[in-house]
Amino acid sequence: MSDCCATNTKPKQPCPCCGQAGAAVNNRTLWHHLKRPWEREIMEAWFCDNPECEAVYFLADQRIFTQADARTPVGIKSNAGNALLCYCFGIDRQTLADSPEVRDFVIRQTRDKQCDCEICNPSGRCCLKHFP
Numbered sequence: 001m002s003d004c005c006a007t008n009t010k011p012k013q014p015c016p017c018c019g020q021a022g023a024a025v026n027n028r029t030l031w032h033h034l035k036r037p038w039e040r041e042i043m044e045a046w047f048c049d050n051p052e053c054e055a056v057y058f059l060a061d062q063r064i065f066t067q068a069d070a071r072t073p074v075g076i077k078s079n080a081g082n083a084l085l086c087y088c089f090g091i092d093r094q095t096l097a098d099s100p101e102v103r104d105f106v107i108r109q110t111r112d113k114q115c116d117c118e119i120c121n122p123s124g125r126c127c128l129k130h131f132p
């Protein structure tokens with residue numbers, strides 16, 4: 001949809017928790033979302049975007065990180081109205097449901113490269129990907 005976010009070209013891996021293929025995330029992304037990043041080594045990690053799965057990130061050695069390990073509430077893992085879907089502009093599920101035109105705003109900002117999904121979104125990818 002956009003080239004705003006650095007696309008990680010590493011191959012997808014199946015989540016050890018649910019089996020769904022997850023996209024690779026950069027350490028730069030991980031460091032911004034995991035708790036106590038200074039205690040962690042450089043890791044090869046993938047993001048699980050299955051809303052039903054408790055794993056947020058998983059590693060090649062099958063370890064998983066859940067919401068409890070993340071300092072950012074992961075919006076796609078929650079049905080709450082205040083669950084964030086766009087981290088760059090602070091748009092939650094309820095806001096998007098009430099004001100569908102917000103989507104156009106995000107598309108416009110993304111096109112103009114005003115977003116910062118690689119860092120702000122725990123998936124490291126474009127927020128629009130997870131809009132309902």
Ligand SMILES: [Zn+2]
Pocket residue numbers: 015016017018019020048049050053054055
């Ligand atoms: Zn999973």
